[in-house]
Amino acid sequence: MISQDPPARLRALRARAGHGDDWRGTPQGDRLEHELAPLGVEIVHFSATVHASGTALRTALAAIEGERPDLETVAT
Template sequence: MSTIIGYTTGVFDLFHIGHLNILKKAKEHCDYLIVGVTTDEIAFEMKGKKPVLSFGERLEIVNSIKYVDKAVAKEDIDNIAAWRELKFDVFFKGDDWKGTEKGRKLENYFAEFGIQVIYFPYTEGTSSTFLREVLNKIKTS
């Protein structure tokens, strides 16, 4: 029986229970979980804003989570580039991609190599964006 390697990725800014839930669920579906932590530059390119926590801090936090076997820098928006480097068997993604053009493209590409895509629901009521908004309100009060 071979080891199933899983991969997920995220910015993991202002680490919260939603992040933990995704990592826990991902680990339940693989033997070895690799997590790509998005660099500050790529996060800014994707979201138009710099993370609150530095890349080094976010990488250390994610690497310290018991469900994570290895945390790596995600230095490219392209998840296929990550697969070429890491050769994982399962890719975990939030269900906001499910049924979208980006999601179908990813699924179709990964299917050519036998890579399974598993979607997880986001935890209701919390997100880094929400936490950032709350912090900004407190700061300006």
């Protein structure tokens, strides 16, 4: 059984988080890595794509799944 405590869940799942490589070396990116490292979360930086939009992909997937996209998720 996985704990309901978020840090314990992250450690149990050996979580990875993904971000665009534009976050690498920024104050926000450094803070995120610093805060999540003790929880065993590895940040993976993905290279930017010229013709792909994460917002467009999330919106399309939400439409396929019949859900309204989470505005906070779409905005990131």
